């Protein structure tokens with residue numbers, strides 16, 4: 637009897653943790669749809685530093701080998717990676733799905749395309 641109760645408790649705990657991890661993976665952000673990354677790139681001032689011919693264009697083109705998640709994290713909090721970087725922190729302006737959409741576009745070579 638006691639064993640049965642215990643196994644019921646463990647069963648519940650296991651189910652709970654499965655639900656929990658399931659919840660986390662569901663909550664993981666996807667690149668936001670319905671955003672125009674090129675327009676956002678200009679509106680947020682990224683072009684000032686990263687457009688072709690701008691001072692840090694090569695920094696962004698060199699980063700295409702990173703994952704969308706890594707780039708999104710960078711875009712929101714560059715200070716976390718390079719303290720004192722010239723790049724502003726965008727965490728309050730760009731949520732994660734939007735950062736992922738930008739990251740996807742960056743990986744596809746967006747910043748090198750002629751701006752509209």
Ligand code: HEC
Nearest residue numbers: 680681682685692695696699707710711718721722723724
């Ligand atoms: C004032 C200049 C400036 C602005 C504005 C700016 N960046 Fe940057 N960015 C940098 C610099 C400088 C680096 C390279 C890191 C360093 O050397 O400090 C960089 C690096 C990057 C990288 C490469 C990161 C890596 O892991 O190698 C990405 C991606 C990036 N920026 C995206 C953006 C996006 C998207 C925006 C607009 C939301 C933006 N940047 C706005 C200066 C800027």
